[in-house]
Each structure stands twice: as structure tokens, then as C-alpha cells.
Amino acid sequence: MGNKKRVSSYHSEEQTLACLPAPSEDEVAHSKLLIDFIVAEIEQHGGVISFRDFMDYLLYQPGLGYYSAGQTKFGGAGDFVTAPEISKLFGRTLARQCESIFEQGCVRQVLEFGAGSGRLCQQLLPGLVEPCAYFILELSADLRSRQQQYLRASLPLELFSRVTWLDELPMDFDGMVIGNEVLDAMPVHIVSKDQQWLELGVGFDGKRFCWSHYADNSDAISAIQRIESAQLILPNGYTSEVNLNYGPWLDALQACCNSAVVLMIDYGYQQAEYYHPERSHGTLICHYHHRVHSDPLVYPGLQDVTASVDFDAFADAASRCNFEICGLSTQAQFLLGNGLLDEADCADPNKHTRAQLDLAQQIKTLTLPSEMGERFKVIGLQKNLNIDIPALNTDR
DSSP: OOOOOBOOOSSOHHHHHHTSOOOOHHHHHHHHHHHHHHHHHHHHTTTOEEHHHHHHHHHHSTTTSTTTSSSOOBSTTSSBOOHHHHOHHHHHHHHHHHHHHHHTTOOSEEEEEOOTTSHHHHHHHHHSSSOOEEEEEOOOHHHHHHHHHHHHHHSOHHHHTTEEEESSOOSSEEEEEEEESOGGGSOOEEEEEESEEEEEEEEEOSSSEEEEEEESSOHHHHHHHHHHHHSOOOOTTOEEEEOOOHHHHHHHHHHHEEEEEEEEEEEEEOHHHHTOTTOTTOSOEEEETTEEESOTTSSTTTSEEEOOEEHHHHHHHHHHTTOEEEEEEEHHHHHHHTTHHHHHHHHOTTOOHHHHHHHHHHHHHHHOTTTTTTTEEEEEEEESOOOOOTTSOSOO
């Protein structure tokens, strides 16, 4: 593993905690259980673990990780808001795109990864011209239970009966695959440049988690070296993330699909912008009670930790897995190209002033460059189909 010395954090824990609300006693007790588990893992592995493993524990450790435990995560009572919580127009507009894809020969089935609050399903299913089978792949028992309760209460029985929850990929799937804010929650490796590239891991100093030297030679280091050779030479002190999960995830997906169209919606960049010299601290962000900060080492199990998507790396991995790239567009281009404004007119046919103002604000949030419009992007893939998606820009 190389020298496992502590590396100075590029986040100030004191400054971070001063800006965040204090957790409750129950939250502190829950977090301590996860801390104890991770500390034991660190000790078992000689004093340091990869950040990829640390992030995986933070988010997905059964019963303890952020997505596995019982806290409310989405909406005003949670830690962050996704597009379906912002506006029903998001799911209704996506339904228009689904209909176009179904009409071109895609089998009328939907597989949604990580359905969050369930609102995307609740908006999309009624927006289809004809009902379809809807599968939700949800690994979190807590989120699955919340989705089932919400959709049972908010969908007509006939539509709710078409929803099936899965805990693993289906076999021989044909249809549409949708993921909204799924890729950003994949655990990543952290790399930093000090003359040469090294990989950072996480240690424990007896009081708190700390950044530590993890490796001088690893797959993550090889990946950032390839990226740097294709982009500008990055300066010393540059720290960022490498996601090595795209390939295995896409390989498993293509193996279960006979014919499919895949639409992934997430925030991120193309590679030249992701690894820009000025983005010297990477893209890790954390959400805690609607506060956004960049220190993943605090409040273990109580906050969301994500990294922006490298869409070029994702597309390259998809090509290696025998998917055809349909295109990449900003969320604004995709939604407007699929009739977002027409959907807004349908949402309030009587033109009530307050409703129109609310819809206008929702449209701004979804499409303005300063909001979600450009930072969020949509990438389309397909396998064994010939589907045209004009709302996606084929140049990437």
C-alpha cells in the first residue's frame, strides 16, 4: 500500500461543522454505529482504506449507510430535492420521450434504477398513452418500503398493480431503462498529484476520520494518468475523483438486456471540463439538511455524498460494453425538446395566475443554466434497436 502517512485534508472540518445544523441525539447514536464499523475496517486493513470503500460504507452499509437507514432523504423534510420533487413536469415530459421510443419499436416496459421517493414513477406512468409494466430496482429496503407506501397511495390501483420491485437485475429484459441521479452515487476513488499521482484513502486518528496516503500504484492512478495524457497537464496539488464503476455496471446491464434504450439523467461534465486545471478540488459534494458542503468525512451515515459524472468516461465504457450512444444533451435541451412547455400548458388549462407562476418557477429551476438546466445532462444508449432521439445532441 505504500507509506500510510496522514495527508493534510483539503477540507476544513471545523469550518464545515460550523455551517451545518447539529445532529439530534438519535442521529449521533446512529452515526456512531457506522463510525465504529468503519474504524474496525480501517484497523483490519492496516490503518487505511480506499475512499471508494469508505464511500460505499457511508452510503450502502446494510442498516447503517445513508441509503440503507431510515432517515428521510428526499424533499423538503430530507437533505436534498431532485427534479421529480421540484415539478411533476419532469416526469410528464419524460413520459413523452418514452412514448416516442415505444412507438419506434422498443418493447413497452420500463426499468427504473433507484427510484428515490417514487415520484418519477408516479409522474411517468399516468403520462403514457398506454399503460406498461414498470420495474423498480431498489436495493435499499427502507427506500423500497417508502416507495411502495407512496405509490400505493398516489397511483390508481390499475397502475400501481403494474409496478414490480426487484432486488437484482432481471433476465432477458426488453424495454426502457431509466436512471435519475443514480450515477453520481457510485463510490469513487480519490487521486491527488504531488509531482506524481497517488491515491488517497481514509484513516482514523483516534478522534476523527482523516485523509491518508493509500497507494502509489493502482487502477485509479492508471486511469487519471490516461486522462491527463489526453487533456491538459494538471498542476501539483490537484485532487479529483475517478469512477471505476461505469464499466462493471454497464457490463451487467447489457448482459441482462436483449434490446433496450437507456436514459441516464445526472449532474456532471464532459472530461475536458471535469478535469479542468481550475477544478483543483474535484467535484465531491455532500448534502445534509439542504446544506451543501464538500467534506465527506463528517457526519458518517447522516449525509449524502456524491461525485459528478464523467460523461465521456461513461460513454466510452458503454461503447466497450456494446451499447450504441444515442447522444448527450443538457437537461434543458432534452426537456424543451420533448415538449416541456406544452406539458406546462396542459398542467393548467384554465390559466390560473398562481398556478402559472408556480409552473414558471419550476420550468426555470429545471432549465436555467444557473439552476439545473446545464449542469444536469441526459445521455442515451441503445442495444439492438434503431431509435432516433432528436432531443439528444449526437455530438459529444
